Amino acid sequence: MKYTLRQLEVFLATARNENITRAADELAMSQSAASGALRDLENQFSVQLFDRMGKRLQLNELGRLVRPRVASLLDEAHELEHALARHAEVGHVKVGATLTIGNYMAVPIMARFMSENEGANVSLEVANTRTIGRKVADFELDVGLIEGEIHSPELEVIPWRGDRLMVFCAPGHPLAEREALTDEDLLAATWILREGGSGTRQTFDRAMHGLLPDLNVLLELQHTEAIKRAVGTGMGVGCLSEVALRDAFDRGDLIPLPVPHRDLARSFYFILHRQKYRSAGVDQWLKLCRETTGLNGTMEAADGE
Template identity: 30%
Template sequence: MTIRHLKIFLAVAEYKTMSAAAEKLYISQPTVSQAIRELEEHYHGLLFERLGKKLYLTEMGKILLTRSRDLVQEFQRLDDSMVEQGKKMMLRLGSTLTVGTCLTPEIILHLEEKFPGIEVRSYVSNTQEIEEKLLKSELDAAVVEGEVQSPDLVVLPIVEDMLVLVCGQEHAFYTEKMLLKEALYYQKFAMREPGSGTRQLFEEYRKVHQIPIEISWEANCPRTLINAVLYNKALSVMSFRLLKHEIRHDKIRIFLEQNKEWNRKFKLVYHRNKYLTPVIRELEMYLHQCKKMELSVKYGWIR
């Protein structure tokens, strides 16, 4: 028994003949007859009895009539709602914290201008949590800075980024032009939480070069880390893109890693079975426009 069966049944009940119901529904009379016969076989009883040239409901038919009207109306409301939803453009966009702070607002603004009426739902977290949501189909696409582990996800490195060491004006490193790695030993650091791409890249660097540090701050908020640098003499390692305001006002000094071990790319990520909507394709095109990074500031080096 299907909704189609019930619609045919309601038409026969209303118009009293198979031919009239068939004409109303734009289907053949044998199709109507077959649908009614299948319903009667399914319920093991007659739904109509013929008196003269018209069909009249039996007691079983009257019970089905009341229930089927409600079901068909509810199905129609559901169908209308889903069709309307299908017309509405929506993107569930994931971003890691660095990307969400420095790039996602621009992305959303661009997509809203390109697709008037679009609804963009933004979710910001670390790379690990973003990956989990992509695998559960809770996000359509994401832009992340960390390493993605699952082979079920497509990863497209696009936007250039780099980590920098940052210190405030009160720190002893502020006037330095060159730092040796050994200068970082046992320094106080404000660090991102485990699971973040920034933390992962710096921890790999520390492990390779055997650099012991003291983690005095740990937070998942870039602004918290910047404040720890500005007011608490902590060092931090974060994306250059997060520091443009502080650099412009000479509140901090940044140091680049000489061998480019801290260079990375923000990546567009989506499930390998994901249908690429025009919105996702536009997102990829826009990221290519953002790929270059301007570094026209004074900085020191770490070697």
């Protein structure tokens, strides 16, 4: 074999960072050792994998072609290493989740995953749909759990379960006693919404087709709890997943506002890189997600969802 796993690790780290110094820091190597490993890899095959522009190293066409294969090979090697060292089939799974899923569903699934798989571990990164999609595409995450739509030839998008958004307000808001909102009510309301790029905002914008240019959006926030608190003070009305609102509705802290003529239904999805090796841990994670809903921190059977 003409290459080493260390050389492949340096190649991937350099592809992610586009800089050999940052790649060396990521791998806890000296810059000279990382540079030598990358140089040896290219020299052994008489190829160039990067275009060098000053201190920046950008993948060329050949580098982009082999990158998915290198990532897949290293994933298999790491899984084998884990199995030999710990005698376990399921190792470390890097999961990305959008805010609603990450904050209200993923943690109980993580707890069950680790309790059922000795020696297994899960790292969870929470961000919006756009960011999770980019990190799965860039091999930084093994699997993404998203609440928005994403289109990329590199990604496999797999339906998971249904969800819906709910419009809501504070108990003392003028709309709180309304049985249903009309388009006139929606246009007259002051809105506090998720930011662009989030799955929640995608669904909201689609549902409000025809009204969007005239809606009065006071605030755009990145966190569901911040939106709930702002709406709870009477600043305006919001629109979030029912998963994030159920407890507040049960307590009477927030009031649901039916909008029957607007389609606020949506789906949650798994996303995976089409060319990335799917480890036993990823398969186990997907299986467990399908078996559970995780609503409000509980682990309920999915009942066919």
